[in-house]
Amino acid sequence: RCELSNRTGMDSETLKRAFLNNLFYVQGKFPALATTNDYYMALAYTVRDRLLQRWINTAATYTELGSRTVAYFSAEFLMGPHLGNNLINLGIYDQVEQGMAELGLSLDELQEEEEEPGLGNGGLGRLAACYLDSLATLDIPSLGYGIRYEFGIFDQDIRDGWQVERTDKWLSAGNPWEIARPEWSVEIKLGGHTEHYTDDHGNYRSRWVPDQVVKGIPYDTPILGYQTNTANTLRLWTAEAPESFDFRSFNSGDYLGAVYEKMISENISKVLYPNDDSSQGKQLRLTQQFFFVSCSLQDMIRILHGQNLPLENFHKKFAVQLNDTHPAISVVELMRLLIDHHQMDWEQAWTITHQTFAYTNHTLLPEALERWPIELFGSLLPRHLELIYEINQRFLDEVRIKFPDDEERMIRMSLIDESGERYVRMAHLACVGSHAINGVAALHTELLQKDVLRDFYEMYPHKFTNKTNGVTPRRFMVLSNSQLSKLITSKIGDSWIKNLKELQQLEQFVDDAGFQVEWRRIKQHSKTELATYIQNNNNITVDPDSLFDIQAKRFHEYKRQHLSLLHIVTLYNRIKANPDIEITPRTFIFGGKAAPGYFMAKLIIKLINSVGNVVNRDPDVRGRLKVVFLKDYNVKLAQRIYPAADLSEQISTAGKEASGTGNMKFALNGALTIGTLDGANVEIREEVGEENFFLFGLTTEEVYHKRAHGYRSRDYYHTNAELKLAIDRIASGFFSQGDAELFRPLVDDLLNQDQYFLFADYASYIACQDQVAAVYKDQTKWTRMSILNAARMGKFSSDRSIEDYCRDIWKVEPVNVELRQ
Numbered sequence: 001r002c003e004l005s006n007r008t009g010m011d012s013e014t015l016k017r018a019f020l021n022n023l024f025y026v027q028g029k030f031p032a033l034a035t036t037n038d039y040y041m042a043l044a045y046t047v048r049d050r051l052l053q054r055w056i057n058t059a060a061t062y063t064e065l066g067s068r069t070v071a072y073f074s075a076e077f078l079m080g081p082h083l084g085n086n087l088i089n090l091g092i093y094d095q096v097e098q099g100m101a102e103l104g105l106s107l108d109e110l111q112e113e114e115e116e117p118g119l120g121n122g123g124l125g126r127l128a129a130c131y132l133d134s135l136a137t138l139d140i141p142s143l144g145y146g147i148r149y150e151f152g153i154f155d156q157d158i159r160d161g162w163q164v165e166r167t168d169k170w171l172s173a174g175n176p177w178e179i180a181r182p183e184w185s186v187e188i189k190l191g192g193h194t195e196h197y198t199d200d201h202g203n204y205r206s207r208w209v210p211d212q213v214v215k216g217i218p219y220d221t222p223i224l225g226y227q228t229n230t231a232n233t234l235r236l237w238t239a240e241a242p243e244s245f246d247f248r249s250f251n252s253g254d255y256l257g258a259v260y261e262k263m264i265s266e267n268i269s270k271v272l273y274p275n276d277d278s279s280q281g282k283q284l285r286l287t288q289q290f291f292f293v294s295c296s297l298q299d300m301i302r303i304l305h306g307q308n309l310p311l312e313n314f315h316k317k318f319a320v321q322l323n324d325t326h327p328a329i330s331v332v333e334l335m336r337l338l339i340d341h342h343q344m345d346w347e348q349a350w351t352i353t354h355q356t357f358a359y360t361n362h363t364l365l366p367e368a369l370e371r372w373p374i375e376l377f378g379s380l381l382p383r384h385l386e387l388i389y390e391i392n393q394r395f396l397d398e399v400r401i402k403f404p405d406d407e408e409r410m411i412r413m414s415l416i417d418e419s420g421e422r423y424v425r426m427a428h429l430a431c432v433g434s435h436a437i438n439g440v441a442a443l444h445t446e447l448l449q450k451d452v453l454r455d456f457y458e459m460y461p462h463k464f465t466n467k468t469n470g471v472t473p474r475r476f477m478v479l480s481n482s483q484l485s486k487l488i489t490s491k492i493g494d495s496w497i498k499n500l501k502e503l504q505q506l507e508q509f510v511d512d513a514g515f516q517v518e519w520r521r522i523k524q525h526s527k528t529e530l531a532t533y534i535q536n537n538n539n540i541t542v543d544p545d546s547l548f549d550i551q552a553k554r555f556h557e558y559k560r561q562h563l564s565l566l567h568i569v570t571l572y573n574r575i576k577a578n579p580d581i582e583i584t585p586r587t588f589i590f591g592g593k594a595a596p597g598y599f600m601a602k603l604i605i606k607l608i609n610s611v612g613n614v615v616n617r618d619p620d621v622r623g624r625l626k627v628v629f630l631k632d633y634n635v636k637l638a639q640r641i642y643p644a645a646d647l648s649e650q651i652s653t654a655g656k657e658a659s660g661t662g663n664m665k666f667a668l669n670g671a672l673t674i675g676t677l678d679g680a681n682v683e684i685r686e687e688v689g690e691e692n693f694f695l696f697g698l699t700t701e702e703v704y705h706k707r708a709h710g711y712r713s714r715d716y717y718h719t720n721a722e723l724k725l726a727i728d729r730i731a732s733g734f735f736s737q738g739d740a741e742l743f744r745p746l747v748d749d750l751l752n753q754d755q756y757f758l759f760a761d762y763a764s765y766i767a768c769q770d771q772v773a774a775v776y777k778d779q780t781k782w783t784r785m786s787i788l789n790a791a792r793m794g795k796f797s798s799d800r801s802i803e804d805y806c807r808d809i810w811k812v813e814p815v816n817v818e819l820r821q
């Protein structure tokens with residue numbers, strides 16, 4: 001018992017003792033020799049013990065009850081650093097901070113030591129992480145299933161203004177937050193051919209004879225809820241060769257051959273594809289998707305059997321959410337396992353499959369919709385291709401009945417794209433194989449139903465619902481903005497952390513001068529913290545009193561980072577035209593990675609740094625404008641940025657950003673939003689009130705209309721003097737030491753295509769920004785709007801999103817976990 005108490009006690013003394021114990025017995029170090037990493041590891045293991053107690057009790061409870069479980073299938077989980085989040089959810093952050101201080105250590109510094117698991121690109125991966133936090137906090141039995149990439153999203157360095165990618169060796173110092181479970185390894189097949197035979201009951205049977213077998217090893221990470229005993233599991237798969245050494249080849253002197261299998265297999269979970277929103281169609285990517293899906297489904301069948309539940313109840317036990325099309329092969333793999341491995345008949349297998357899966361679409365961009373060449377697909381997954389043909393046949397029979405004599409529709413809806421080298425359309429497979437389909441914001445779901453998935457909406461209107469995204473207030477408020485959270489709690493208590501709608505109660509203090517001063521002081525504090533970070537990392541001095549205007553997200557032309565650049569150049573031109581002009585001092589802060597192969601996105605990063613080099617040094621500017629590019633934007637850096645923002649840039653072309661989630665995190669931290677009516681901006685504006693939102697730009701309908709009726713961006717260039725001056729300034733080479741060629745591709749694209757309507761939205765954007773500058777001068781008004789923004793963001797908690805999924809799609813109930821051991 002005392003040993004147990006020392007490993008589960010939550011008071012500062014016990015924690016300190018356990019910490020020193022782990023430094024000694026786990027790290028094998030004593031203070032004189034210990035490195036910061038030793039201290040971090042010792043603390044991590046101390047916290048892990050408290051997690052394990054809840055983890056084991058949770059698993060025991062679920063096993064006993066055979067609880068219905070949500071399985072969240074995602075190729076990406078952008079978890080962020082674990083230490084701080086686990087301290088918050090355990091409710092021991094302050095005790096540990098005090099304990100460490102008493103030992104002469106800084107908890108902040110120890111947190112800095114943790115390599116964040118960057119197992120995702122952006123929005124989709126981070127949403128999965130927020131959802132795991134909410135599932136546990138709401139006591140919903142759930143499993144996250146994905147890939148344990150050896151190398152996550154690349155580390156971004158900036159060299160001479162250009163993005164440079166560095167390998168993300170996140171596991172090099174070990175990972176105290178995971179436990180390997182080799183005992184639950186499974187094997188998956190790849191390649192080869194299929195054979196068909198009649199079994200001794202006269203049934204027509206198929207078998208898959210692979211030409212490669214790979215082992216999948218699960219690594220489990222506990223996901224603790226906030227102030228609850230529930231700790232769910234994130235199960236990530238690593239690929240290994242079944243035999244790590246082939247002695248036969250070795251003995252025949254073929255040393256390379258001896259480890260060839262090992263190398264090939266391990267490549268499968270080697271690295272995350274760094275593309276965000278454009279499918280490359282690489283074989284390894286499909287192999288990765290099939291690998292984790294097959295491992296996960298086999299694992300779920302093992303769990304079912306372990307709880308003596310019949311396979312026929314698979315869909316009763318598990319609700320599987322497909323996080324975009326990346327795991328869509330699941331539909332076929334479950335059919336194969338049920339029919340080929342468990343001799344189930346087609347109808348029953350299909351009923352179970354259809355009722356198990358639900359599909360979330362996260363993007364409208366055509367280039368992001370995955371479709372696999374039949375050739376590639378069939379060579380890697382020959383049995384699955386056969387099953388897809390069968391699924392397609394039966395599906396098209398259904399379509400023909402509902403829409404007779406509509407060949408066009410058949411061709412449009414088929415799982416097979418017959419054009420070119422022929423392709424498998426993964427979004428179609430996901431729609432046909434799922435009982436529910438959802439978009440991630442009201443406007444996005446509407447556009448899916450009206451456009452991208454229109455045929456499927458007409459075929460299955462009952463399947464479609466909207467599930468507006470959300471974010472976890474634990475990491476993005478309590479952990480990353482503790483001062484603001486403490487102020488809020490001091491006014492309305494702390495139950496807002498689990499019931500974000502309660503933030504609304506802050507409205508009663510909106511005109512309370514003392515509260516306003518406190519609110520502004522805390523924002524100022526966060527801005528000063530970020531200013532220090534910028535000084536240390538970018539060697540740029542920024543004024544914390546200036547308006548912090550921030551755009552932090554992946555680089556993509558539809559997100560229009562180059563539109564806010566046009567604003568910066570416009571302000572600069574105004575100053576150059578009249579240095580005494582009255583301008584609200586602004587600090588423009590950018591953060592975000594570009595997919596390594598995305599030339600235009602990388603050129604925009606270069607342009608930001610080039611404009612910064614000139615503007616930040618120009619004496620005429622007198623420090624009134626500063627441009628900062630914060631490198632290596634990730635979850636850890638995001639936690640520094642959201643609390644320090646005055647203005648949140650959400651300026652995508654209407655109809656392009658499915659939802660956005662950064663927009664929610666900025667507003668929850670008191671930033672005001674300048675944005676278009678796109679994605680979740682629409683709902684944010686509805687909640688906070690149009691008078692507290694800086695709206696500009698074309699609506700989705702107007703964009704459709706302009707695109708349909710021939711849009712000539714050059715006309716805007718010729719009719720808007722400030723726009724022309726800004727473009728000419730860039731085109732002249734002024735920001736590139738006179739090299740007019742450098743940014744020509746960007747300028748030419750805007751003058752000739754401008755497929756994202758920057759020029760069409762320029763005037764209204766600039767006018768809106770001038771309005772922003774005017775309001776910022778009235779700090780009382782600004783603070784009032786800032787308080788109202790945060791107070792009215794309750795809807796955008798990922799807890800609300802998860803409650804919607806549980807009610808409408810997963811039909812799953814919370815399970816209460818007692819700490820019995």
Ligand SMILES: CCc1ccc([C@H](C)CC(=O)N[C@@H]2O[C@H](CO)[C@@H](O)[C@H](O)[C@H]2O)cc1
Binds near residue numbers: 123275277279440660
């Ligand atoms: C195949 C390459 C690839 C990789 C990732 C993706 C993701 C769907 C891109 C993504 O992260 N989409 C973002 O998802 C967020 C969560 O729903 C939304 O808030 C963003 O608007 C959407 O861009 C598409 C294609």
